[in-house]
Amino acid sequence: MTDPLVTVLGGTGFLGSFIVNELVKAGYTVRVACRHPERVTLAASESVEKVGCDILDERSLSRALKGSTAIINAVALYNETRTLTFDQIHVDGAQSVARCAREMGVDRLILISGIGASSESASKYVRARARGEVAARKVFRDTTILRPSALCDRHGGFVSALEMVTQLPVIPLFGRGTTQLQPVYAGDVAAAVHRCIEMPGTAGKTFELGGGKTYTYLECVNLMLEHKGTRRAKLPLPFGCWHALAALLSLLPEPPLNRDQVILMENDNVAGSGCGTFRDLSIEPLSLQDVIRR
Ligand SMILES: NC(=O)c1ccc[n+]([C@@H]2O[C@H](COP(=O)([O-])OP(=O)(O)OC[C@H]3O[C@@H](n4cnc5c(N)ncnc54)[C@H](OP(=O)(O)O)[C@@H]3O)[C@@H](O)[C@H]2O)c1
Structure with a gap:
């Protein structure tokens, strides 16, 4: 019998790198598939197979997934462009991966989605995530769906956003800073992927993955200020202003903030029931505090 092979689509990304590291450490044979596989920057990179693949190109997708026993789809798109939409990556792409997985007789498919995925959301991104989940399950019924909250690491993801914002002389708050968040350590989500691969009972199930503690945005900012040992004035800024700012920033090729992210900050972002x-x-x-202090 050949060794189980886990292919991580998006394995060079923020979360993908944690997943690859976790699986390599656990002794799996891992293949990283993305458009720029040379960007693998892992201590374990020598034991990882790297394959070029665009999930929107079915031929390259089939090549990349060939021989896999499990597939993790951790591909992301946060900003739409004139030629690339959320629907293409998160709906059509998710479905192509699922179709390919079914045709190849893959045992397990794990789709990384996002917390609060809902077809009713005002955010195009969140709606695409919800439709992508349905599209994937339509062709690969036993797709396991993991919906993480805002990802963080000691210096990455949500923590680096907090580091940046707390460098400003006055910190603008999203509204009054009361939105509830449950930032999650990317290493914990990677551990969840590992568990799912090893627990057959997780096939076809959905998990919402929030960190160990819920905070308001203002509490997150205060945690970072306390950690740095500094004080800053905070300025509550109505969401209308954030939407105007996002509209302005959308003129940039890689906007640091977009309309969908503002909508996400308008709603509590915590692991739901069901x-x-x-x-x-x-x-x-x-918890976020554990991650900041690590
Ligand atoms: N970051 C968060 O706070 C957060 C929160 C909740 C959920 N999530 C979800 O977690 C997953 C991973 O997010 P992330 O932040 O780790 O993403 P990321 O750092 O932006 O990485 C995205 C990965 O996808 C690959 N990719 C992009 N387009 C591709 C395509 N057409 N074909 C193949 N590969 C492609 C990228 O590599 P190439 O560019 O080389 O192709 C990269 O490896 C996503 O589903 C995201 O929505 C993230």
Whole structure:
């Protein structure tokens, strides 16, 4: 019998790198598939197979997935462009991956989605995530869906956003800073992927993965200020102003903030009911404070 091969689509990304590291450490044979596979920057990079692949190109997708026993789809698109839409990556792409997985008789497919994925959302991004989940399950019924909250690491993701914003002389708050968030350590989400691969009962299930503690945005900012040992004035800024700013920034080729991200900050972003959680995977997730202090 050949060794199980796990292919991580988007394995060079922020979360993808954690997943690849986790699986390599656990002894899996891992293949990273993305458009620029040379960007693999892992200590374990020598034991990882790298394959060029665009999930929108079915031929390259089939090549990349060939021989896989499990597939993790951690491909992301945060800013639409004139030629690339959320629907293409998160709906059509997710479905192509699922179709390919079914045709190849792959055992497990894990789709990384996002917390609060809903077809009713005002955000085009969030709606695409919800439709992508349905599209994937339509062709690969047992797709396991993981919906992480805002990802973080000691100096990455949500923590680096907090580091940046707390450098400003006055910190603008999203509204009054009362939106509830549950930032999650990317390493914990990678551990969840690992557990799902090893627990057949997770096939076809959905998990919402939030960190160990819920905070308001203002509390997150204060945690970072406290950690840095500095003080800053904070300025509550109505969401209308953030939308105007996002509209202005959309003129840039890589906007640092877009309309969909503002909508995400308008709504509480915590693990909901009706889905599995870290507890069902026997994982105790770190809180934002744990991550900042690590
Ligand atoms: N970051 C967060 O806070 C957060 C929160 C909730 C959910 N998520 C979800 O978690 C997943 C991973 O997010 P991330 O932040 O780690 O993303 P990321 O750092 O932006 O990485 C995206 C990955 O996708 C690959 N990729 C992009 N387009 C591709 C295509 N057409 N074909 C093949 N590969 C492609 C990229 O490599 P190439 O450019 O080389 O192709 C890269 O490896 C996504 O589903 C995201 O929506 C993220």
